[in-house]
Amino acid sequence: MSLSNSTYLFFCCRRRKRAAPASTHPCWSHQGPVTTYNLLVHTRVILSVLFGLVTPLVNNEKISLANRTNIVEHCTKKYEECTKKGKKGLKYTDDDVTYDYQYPKNYNLEEIIHAVTHPSASGWIKLEGVYSEKDVEMARERVMYHTNTEFYMEKRNEKHENKDELHNNYRGMVWALINKGKIFQKMAQHPLILNISDTILGQNSQISSHAANTVLPGMKGQLPHLDYPYYRNFMPRGNPAVLDDAPPLSLQFVTLLTEFTAENGGTGVRPYSHIKPRYPDNVEDFFANAIQMTGKPGDVVIFHGAIQHCAMPNKSKNFRSGILQHMAPVYLRTFEDIRSYISDDVKVEATPELRRITAVDHPYPISKA
Known part of the structure; x- marks a missing residue:
């Protein structure tokens, strides 16, 4: 997971109170669940991004502040859909x-x-x-x-x-x-x-x-x-x-x-x-x-x-x-x-x-x- 993706997902997940299953939870990565240590590291990264110390990259190109805000808001919206009735905001399920x-x-x-x-x-x-x-x-x-x-x-x-x-x-x-x-x-x-x-x-x-x-x-x-x-x-x-x-x-x-x-x-x-x-x-x-x-x-x-x-x-x-x-x-x-x-x-x-x-x-x- 890239710096920008992990930052946005972490930021969004911390705003939600309900938890999704580990396999579908946006905070879950290929490296496993976010540990306490990782939370501290991510917190520092988030503070750095918010205060302009680190500029996240997508495709090696800088993202504007406005676009960062859009992505964070969208990630939050998607996470709400992810936990709503366990359907990830989809019309159809596996059933x-x-x-x-x-x-x-x-x-x-x-x-x-x-x-x-x-x-x-x-x-x-x-x-x-x-x-x-x-x-x-x-x-x-x-x-x-x-x-x-x-x-x-x-x-x-x-x-x-x-x-x-x-x-x-x-x-x-x-x-x-x-x-x-x-x-x-x-x-x-x-x-x-x-x-x-x-x-x-x-x-x-x-x-x-x-x-x-x-x-x-x-x-x-x-x-x-x-x-x-x-x-x-x-x-x-x-x-x-x-x-x-x-x-x-x-x-x-x-x-x-x-x-x-x-x-x-x-x-x-x-x-x-x-x-x-x-x-x-x-x-x-x-x-x-x-x-x-x-x-x-x-x-x-x-x-x-x-x-x-x-x-x-x-x-x-x-x-x-x-x-x-x-x-x-x-x-x-x-x-x-x-x-x-x-x-x-x-x-x-x-x-x-x-x-x-x-x-x-x-x-x-x-x-x-």
């Missing part, structure tokens, strides 16, 4: 999640495999209506809660001379989704995802990364890139073409929580670029041959892990949000160390399918010490 699934009308496993993996195919495909409106709503509200999207949208609509600071302070990525609600556990183990992953990547395919990304209006896009594990520094220097025509080492499943349009920056992909994986150093060449993914909430876009892609600028008046589920073969080291951070509560209640794709029971690596 509202049911493990019923729907399949898209255009679901055909053979066609999907061909579209994503065949040398003559584009390397990606969109499946319409994979998740119900209720499932999407439950997932979207939790993503919005963890990113404070409503707060930043409200601040953006106010008159500001410079919105760069607002964007710099925004945290659009939400990691460790498995621990943030049963709806994410349900969506991660959709039979469609398991069938496709196991067929293309091999039995016992696993989650390599599981996160949500939300992009505010006015935010810039990304440079085109390849996802893990197709990083340039992973390839032999003397043989950068080692993975040409090789089987996929990963798949990306993008679940749309909002509409993806050309205006709001739907993901740009370069079709057929997965066949001979190359990092898109020539940006102009990428955009000259790229297309944009578009779709409706509940759709799922699947693309080969080696396809060139990037998030595009959001030129609309609304935010764009989606879940990124990165799948990999069980023999590949994952991008996120999911086994180490999946909570004990999730493990206890996990279905056999969830335990498999999180590899919590995978026997390797073996300690021979």
Whole structure:
């Protein structure tokens, strides 16, 4: 936890009398509960901040006093929601999640495999209506809660001379989704995802990364890139073409929580670029041959892990949000160390399918010490 985040959370928590469970309490960090010693340290930090002796940083940039006040007030508001009726201010709870699934009308496993993996195919495909409106709503509200999207949208609509600071302070990525609600556990183990992953990547395919990304209006896009594990520094220097025509080492499943349009920056992909994986150093060449993914909430876009892609600028008046589920073969080291951070509560209640794709029971690596 950064200096600024710990300071604000501590300041807010000290103003509340009711306590939340340790796992959800804003004062609880990855280092455990706040001890008496830590309270003294945090108190000194707070006094320093209040008297201008320390300037908290976000993204290595200074936060104005006015913005500090806004963040503190927002944190306090969120903590009140967190303790209200034990629902964290959310419309839905884990009890509202049911493990019923729907399949898209255009679901055909053979066609999907061909579209994503065949040398003559584009390397990606969109499946319409994979998740119900209720499932999407439950997932979207939790993503919005963890990113404070409503707060930043409200601040953006106010008159500001410079919105760069607002964007710099925004945290659009939400990691460790498995621990943030049963709806994410349900969506991660959709039979469609398991069938496709196991067929293309091999039995016992696993989650390599599981996160949500939300992009505010006015935010810039990304440079085109390849996802893990197709990083340039992973390839032999003397043989950068080692993975040409090789089987996929990963798949990306993008679940749309909002509409993806050309205006709001739907993901740009370069079709057929997965066949001979190359990092898109020539940006102009990428955009000259790229297309944009578009779709409706509940759709799922699947693309080969080696396809060139990037998030595009959001030129609309609304935010764009989606879940990124990165799948990999069980023999590949994952991008996120999911086994180490999946909570004990999730493990206890996990279905056999969830335990498999999180590899919590995978026997390797073996300690021979």
